[in-house]
Amino acid sequence: MALLSAGTSVYDALLFALLGHVVDWLGSVAPGQLWAARGGTLWLLAGVLVASIGLVALQTIVKHQVLAINFPLRLRWNFHRLMLGQSMAFYADEFAGRITTKIMQTALAVRDMIFTTTDVVIGMGVYMLTILVLAAGFDGWLMLPFGLWAIAYGLACWWFVPRLGAVSRAQADARSVMTGRITDAYTNIATVKLFSHTRREAHFARAAMEDFRATGYAQMRLVSLFETLNHALIVALIMGACGTALWLWSIGQVGTGAVAAVTAMALRLSGMSHWVMWEMTSLFESVGTIQDGINTLARPRAVVDAPDAKPLVVTRGEVRFEDVTFLYRDGSQAVIDKLNLTIRPGEKIGLIGRSGAGKSTLVNLLLRFHDVQGGRILIDGQDIARVTQDSLRQHIGMVTQDTSLLHRAMRDNILYGRPDASEAELVAAATRAEAHDFIQHLTDLQGRTGYDAHVGERGVKLSGGQRQRVAIARVMLKDAPILLLDEATSALDSEVEAAIQASLYELMKGKTVIAIAHRLSTIAALDRLIVLDRGRIVEQGTHAELLARGGLYAGLWARQSGGFLGEQVDDAVPG
Structure with missing residues (x-):
C-alpha cells in the first residue's frame, strides 16, 4: 500500500509538469505542425494516462478488497482471543460493553491509522518532494514558496x-464509558425496572454523554483554529x-508553461491541504x-500457563491443598490463610461457613481463576500451576448458584458440557436433570422450538430453576471426575429439588x-464437612461428629431457619 500510494502521488505531480510542457509546446509550435512535431510525445503522454488506470486499480484492490475488511476482522479476532484468556479478576473490574467497544473501535482505528499514514504521510510526503524537484526543473526560485509553505x-x-x-x-475513553453505562443498563434491565430506576439510569448515561460532549467541544475548537490557519x-x-x-516569466527566465504548472500545483495543494488537515486529525x-484501547486489550494476563505446562491427567481424583494462602490484591487481608486440606479420591465433602469465610474463593483457586500467593494445590500429585488451564477445567464439572446461559439454542447450551455428545446423550442428560419436559415446550420469536429454541441473553427467557436444571444437565453431560457444587439446587422448588437430588447423587458416584x-x-449426608472461618479450617468431621462436638458447626445448625444458614452468627459461636 505504501509503494502504491507513493506511485500515485508521483503520477499526480508529474501531470502538472507535463501540463506545463504542453503549454510551452502550444506557444512554440504552429497549430498545423503540432502533431508532426510533438505527436510521439503526445502519444507517450496518452500512454502514461492510460497506464495510471492500472496503478489506481491495483491500489484500490489492495486497499479496499484485500485490507479494508480482512485486516480489522483479523485484529478483532486476535483481540477477542486475548480477552477470552484474561482472568476472572480482570472482568470483575470491567464493563462487558466497554471491552466490546474497545475491541470493535480499536481494530477500525488501527486500520484507519495505517490507511491515513500511507495516503497522507507517505503519499503527501512523496508528492511534496516530487513537486519541489519538478519546480526546480523550471527554475530554482520556484522551490522557495513551496518549501516555505511545507515548513x-x-x-x-x-x-x-x-x-x-x-x-x-x-x-475515546469517554465514548467507551458512555457505551459501557448504556450496555450495563440493558444487561441488568430486570434490576433497573424492579427498583424503578429507568430515570436514574437515563441520568447516569446522560452524565457520561456530557463528559463525551466536553471532549468533543475541545476537539472542535482545535479543528476550527487549525482550519483557519491552514487557509491562511x-x-x-x-x-x-x-x-x-509571474516575476520569473516577466524577466524571461521561465516560459508560460511554468506559470501554468506552478499555478496548478499551488491550487492542487490548496485542496489537498484541507484534506490532509482532516486526515491528520483523523490519524491522531x-x-x-x-x-x-491498548491500555485494556494489551493488559498482561494475571493467570497464564507455565511455559512447560502439560495437560492434567486425572486417574484417581485426589485434591490436596498445601499451605494455600490467597490475599486480596491490596494485600490487606488474607481470604485463605495457610490452609491444608486433602480430599481423598471419590470423597464427597461439604464446605461450610458464613459469607466471606473463603468457601467460593477456595473453589475458584482450585479452578485456577486466581493464582495462590503461597502454597500449592495438587490434583493426583500434579501442581495445577504447572498444567494447562484448559485441561484442568476439562476435568472439573461445576454447577453454580448464579447460572448464566449463552444466547444460543438450548442444544448448544447443554452441549457446552461435551460438544461431541450424541443427540441421545444430550436428551438423556436433560431428562436426568428434570429439564427435558420444559425444553420440549420452548419457543422463540424465530419460530424455533424445543432444543433449537434460543434462550435469550444470559438465559433470561427461563426461570431461575429452569436455568439451574440446564446447568445441571450440562455438567451431567460433561461427566468430569471432579465435581463442584456451589448452591447447586438453591434456585429449585422443593418438588423439583427432590427429583434432581437423586440424579445428583447418581452423578456423584x-x-x-x-x-x-x-x-x-x-x-449433611456427605462424607465429611469442612467448616471454614476467616480462611482457616476450624472444624471437620461428619454431621454427627460435628454436632456432638458442640462447636461452630453446631451453632450454625442451631441457627438454621428452614434449613437456611443465617449470616449474623458471631455472637452464637464459641470463640
Missing part, C-alpha cells in the same frame, strides 16, 4: 496534531508561488483510540465432590 504547514501540524491526539484519547497558509502559498512564477484520533450450601440439610 509552515509542518510546524502547524506539529503544534496542533498532538493536542488533537490528546483530546481524541480522552474522547494556502492563500500565502498561492500568492507566493504565482507571484514568483485513531492513534488516541488505539492508545486508549465415583467422583471427588466439593459442595457448598447455605442450607446445611442439603450437604
Whole structure:
C-alpha cells in the first residue's frame, strides 16, 4: 500500500509538469505542425494516462478488497482471543460493553491509522518532494514558496496534531464509558425496572454523554483554529508561488508553461491541504483510540500457563491443598490463610461457613481463576500451576448458584458440557436433570422450538430453576471426575429439588465432590464437612461428629431457619 500510494502521488505531480510542457509546446509550435512535431510525445503522454488506470486499480484492490475488511476482522479476532484468556479478576473490574467497544473501535482505528499514514504521510510526503524537484526543473526560485509553505504547514501540524491526539484519547475513553453505562443498563434491565430506576439510569448515561460532549467541544475548537490557519497558509502559498512564477516569466527566465504548472500545483495543494488537515486529525484520533484501547486489550494476563505446562491427567481424583494462602490484591487481608486440606479420591465433602469465610474463593483457586500467593494445590500429585488451564477445567464439572446461559439454542447450551455428545446423550442428560419436559415446550420469536429454541441473553427467557436444571444437565453431560457444587439446587422448588437430588447423587458416584450450601440439610449426608472461618479450617468431621462436638458447626445448625444458614452468627459461636 505504501509503494502504491507513493506511485500515485508521483503520477499526480508529474501531470502538472507535463501540463506545463504542453503549454510551452502550444506557444512554440504552429497549430498545423503540432502533431508532426510533438505527436510521439503526445502519444507517450496518452500512454502514461492510460497506464495510471492500472496503478489506481491495483491500489484500490489492495486497499479496499484485500485490507479494508480482512485486516480489522483479523485484529478483532486476535483481540477477542486475548480477552477470552484474561482472568476472572480482570472482568470483575470491567464493563462487558466497554471491552466490546474497545475491541470493535480499536481494530477500525488501527486500520484507519495505517490507511491515513500511507495516503497522507507517505503519499503527501512523496508528492511534496516530487513537486519541489519538478519546480526546480523550471527554475530554482520556484522551490522557495513551496518549501516555505511545507515548513509552515509542518510546524502547524506539529503544534496542533498532538493536542488533537490528546483530546481524541480522552474522547475515546469517554465514548467507551458512555457505551459501557448504556450496555450495563440493558444487561441488568430486570434490576433497573424492579427498583424503578429507568430515570436514574437515563441520568447516569446522560452524565457520561456530557463528559463525551466536553471532549468533543475541545476537539472542535482545535479543528476550527487549525482550519483557519491552514487557509491562511494556502492563500500565502498561492500568492507566493504565482507571484514568483509571474516575476520569473516577466524577466524571461521561465516560459508560460511554468506559470501554468506552478499555478496548478499551488491550487492542487490548496485542496489537498484541507484534506490532509482532516486526515491528520483523523490519524491522531485513531492513534488516541488505539492508545486508549491498548491500555485494556494489551493488559498482561494475571493467570497464564507455565511455559512447560502439560495437560492434567486425572486417574484417581485426589485434591490436596498445601499451605494455600490467597490475599486480596491490596494485600490487606488474607481470604485463605495457610490452609491444608486433602480430599481423598471419590470423597464427597461439604464446605461450610458464613459469607466471606473463603468457601467460593477456595473453589475458584482450585479452578485456577486466581493464582495462590503461597502454597500449592495438587490434583493426583500434579501442581495445577504447572498444567494447562484448559485441561484442568476439562476435568472439573461445576454447577453454580448464579447460572448464566449463552444466547444460543438450548442444544448448544447443554452441549457446552461435551460438544461431541450424541443427540441421545444430550436428551438423556436433560431428562436426568428434570429439564427435558420444559425444553420440549420452548419457543422463540424465530419460530424455533424445543432444543433449537434460543434462550435469550444470559438465559433470561427461563426461570431461575429452569436455568439451574440446564446447568445441571450440562455438567451431567460433561461427566468430569471432579465435581463442584456451589448452591447447586438453591434456585429449585422443593418438588423439583427432590427429583434432581437423586440424579445428583447418581452423578456423584465415583467422583471427588466439593459442595457448598447455605442450607446445611442439603450437604449433611456427605462424607465429611469442612467448616471454614476467616480462611482457616476450624472444624471437620461428619454431621454427627460435628454436632456432638458442640462447636461452630453446631451453632450454625442451631441457627438454621428452614434449613437456611443465617449470616449474623458471631455472637452464637464459641470463640
